[in-house]
Amino acid sequence: MAIITGKNAIIDGAEGVGFWKVDDIASxxxxxxxxxxxxxxxxxxNVDWRGVYQSYGHTxxxxxxxxxxxxxxxxxxxxxxxxxxxxQVDIHWDLFSARPIYLNVHFEGNGVLAHGTPSGTAAxxxxxxxxxxxxxxxxxxxxxxxxxxxxxxxxxNATHVDSSTAGQVNRVGGNVDVHWMYRRNFDSGTALPARNxxxxxxxxxxxxxxxxxxxxxxxxxxxxxDTEGGREKRAKIxxxxxxxxxxxxxxxxxxxxxxxxxxxxGTNFIDFTD
Numbered sequence: 001m002a003i004i005t006g007k008n009a010i011i012d013g014a015e016g017v018g019f020w021k022v023d024d025i026a027s028x029x030x031x032x033x034x035x036x037x038x039x040x041x042x043x044x045x046n047v048d049w050r051g052v053y054q055s056y057g058h059t060x061x062x063x064x065x066x067x068x069x070x071x072x073x074x075x076x077x078x079x080x081x082x083x084x085x086x087x088q089v090d091i092h093w094d095l096f097s098a099r100p101i102y103l104n105v106h107f108e109g110n111g112v113l114a115h116g117t118p119s120g121t122a123a124x125x126x127x128x129x130x131x132x133x134x135x136x137x138x139x140x141x142x143x144x145x146x147x148x149x150x151x152x153x154x155x156x157n158a159t160h161v162d163s164s165t166a167g168q169v170n171r172v173g174g175n176v177d178v179h180w181m182y183r184r185n186f187d188s189g190t191a192l193p194a195r196n197x198x199x200x201x202x203x204x205x206x207x208x209x210x211x212x213x214x215x216x217x218x219x220x221x222x223x224x225x226d227t228e229g230g231r232e233k234r235a236k237i238x239x240x241x242x243x244x245x246x247x248x249x250x251x252x253x254x255x256x257x258x259x260x261x262x263x264x265x266g267t268n269f270i271d272f273t274d
Contacts (some may be wrong), residue, residue, distance in 0.1 A: 001110060002166045004074045004075065004076055004078050005074060005075045005076075006019065006074055006075070008074075008076065008077045008124040008129040009072070009073065009074045009079075010022065010072070010073060010082075010121070010265050011039065011053055011070070011071065011072050011120060011122070012069070012070070012071035012072075012118070012120030012121055013069075013071075013120070013123055013124075014053065014055050014061050014122070015055065015056075015057060015121055015122065015123035015126050016056035016057055016125070016126065016128060017055045017056045017109060017122070017123065017195070017213060018055060018056065018102070019053065019054050019262055020051065020052070020053035020054070021051055021052060021053075021074045022049060022050070022051035022072065022078075022113070023045075023049060023050055023051065023068075024049045024113055025044035025047065025049060025050070026045060026046075026047045027046050027047070027048070028042040028043065028044065028045040029042065029043050029044075029045050030042045031043075032053075037062045037113070043180055044167075045167075046161050046167050046168070046169055047111040047167060047168055047169070048053040048109055048168070048169035049082065049084075049106075049108075049113040050084075050106070050107065050108045051070070051072070051106075051107055051109070051255055052073070052083070052104055052105065052106045053104075053105050053219050054102060054103070054104050055102065055103060055105070055157035056101065056102050056129070057101065057103060057126070057128070057129065057140055058091060058101045058103070058205040058211070058240045058249075058259075058260060059103075059259045059260060059261040060086065060103055060105045060191065060232060060234045061084045061105075062105075062107075063086060063089065063153065063155075063259075063269055064086045064087055064088055064089055064154055064173075064176055065086065065087075065155035065157065065173030065174060065176055066085070066086055066173065067083060067084070067085055067108050068083075068084045068085065068086050068105075068211060069081075070082055070084045070107065071082070071118035071119070072118065072120065072122030073117070073118050073119075073120055075109055077115070077117045077119070078116070078117060079115075079116075079118045079120070079264075080113055080114065080116075081113075081114050081116075081118035081120070081252075082109055082110075082111055082112060082113040083109075083110050083111040083116055083192065084107040084108060084109050084110055084172060085107060085108055085110050085155075085157050085172075086105060086106070086107045086155065086193070086204045087106050087107060087108050087154070087155050087156075087157050088104075088105075088106040088153065088154050088155070089104070089105050089106070089152070089153045089154065089270065090101055090103060090104040090106075090150060090151075090152050091150065091151040091152075091153075091203075091211070092104075092148075092149075092150055093131050093134060093148060093149040093150070093203065094131060094147075094181050095131045095132070095133075095134060095147050095148060095149075096147040096148060098130065098131055098132055099131065100128030100129055100130055100131060100252070101128070101129040101130075101205060102128075103245050104246075108157060108171055109168075109169065109170075109171070110170050110171045110172075110252060111170065112168055117198075129205055129206065131239060134203075134204045134205070135202075135204045135210075136149055136182050136183055136184075136195055136201075136202065136203055136204070137200075137201070137202040137204075137210075138199055138200075138201055138216075139193075139199035139200060143182065144184065144186075144190055144262040145184045145185040145186060145190075145256050146181065146182050146183070146184045146224050147183050147185060147239070148181075148183040148186060149181070149182045149183075149203050150180065150181050150182075151177040151178070151179075151180050151211055151213075152178070152180070153176070153177075153178055153201055153269060154176065154177045154179065155173055155174050155175065155176045155177075156170065156174040156175045156177075156180070157173055157174040158171060158173075158174045160172070161172050166245070167177030175201075176269070176270060177245065178213060178216075178242070178245060178257055178269075179243075179245045179246075179269070180201060180203070180213065180241040180243070180244050180245070181241060181242060181244070182203075182240070182241075182242055183239055183240070183241045183242075184239060184240060185237040185238070185239050186238065186239070186240055187238075188218070191223055192240055193218045193221075193242060194218065195218050195219070195220070196203045196217060196218060196219060197217070197218045197270065198215055198216065198217045198218075198247045198248075198249040199216060199249075200212070200214055200216065200246070201237070206261050208264060209260035209264035209266075211257075211258070211259060211260060212256065212257070212258040212260075212266070213246065213257050214249075214252055214254050214255055214256045214257065214258075215247045215248055215249040215252055215255050216244050216245075216246065216247065217244050217245060217246070217247030217248060218242060218243075218244045219243050219244045219245055220241075220242075220243040220244075221240060221241070221242050221243075222240060222241040222242075222243070223238070223239075224238065224239045224240060224241065225238055230254035246270070247273075250253055254272075254273070254274040255270070255271070256268055256270060256271045257269045257270040257271075259262070
């Protein structure tokens with residue numbers, strides 16, 4: 001009997017996949033009644049599935065709230081497949097370690113999960129996008145000394161189970177939101193944005209193109225003073241983490257969140273001017 005491994009594992013249509021996993025879930029209905037002598041008894045409940053994959057790139061094949069035809073398989077062609085809806089994408093820039101830009105795509109089932117041989121096809125190989133020297137801009141000014149950025153795109157997908165779903169949890173795309181953070185080193189001569197400040201935020205994916213958040217609002221600023229310096233016992237550079245989310249600036253008629261997909265042409269993830 002052969003052992004299935006993750007070597008050369010693929011997801012249909014995705015490039016640079018590092019890993020994927022899927023949880024196949026059954027709920028149950030637990031009751032205690034006069035005949036159970038104080039013990040819980042259970043009957044079969046609704047079934048559901050969800051998963052996540054990580055790949056190297058700056059824009060996912062499907063955005064939160066959009067359908068994903070998932071086909072994931074391992075080294076011998078065995079795997080799972082089904083129709084899902086993306087509920088969250090986390091995009092990571094780790095400039096300190098120079099790890100290429102990568103993203104985690106979280107998805108939820110919208111129909112039955114099939115086990116077997118999904119016969120997916122990996123996208124053509126593309127070189128990962130380096131993080132070396134990439135910029136962050138706030139209010140059109142370059143933010144100095146940035147060492148990390150994270151952009152999270154979320155959709156609160158609505159679930160439903162009814163007589164037509166045969167006990168399978170189904171979903172429709174829900175409201176969307178954007179969360180972001182960056183970490184930077186700073187000295188006494190450089191300022192941090194103010195809480196509740198709203199401005200344009202740009203996370204660059206190369207020298208030209210960037211994720212463009214037209215109305216980013218600052219939610220939290222956390223200065224970090226690490227005296228001991230962790231296990232290395234070395235002095236650390238004073239840093240700060242700036243966190244925020246998508247806001248609405250009344251003076252901005254666009255209110256867009258634009259991805260750098262399609263060779264930098266950009267696609268609107270959120271556009272209130274439609």
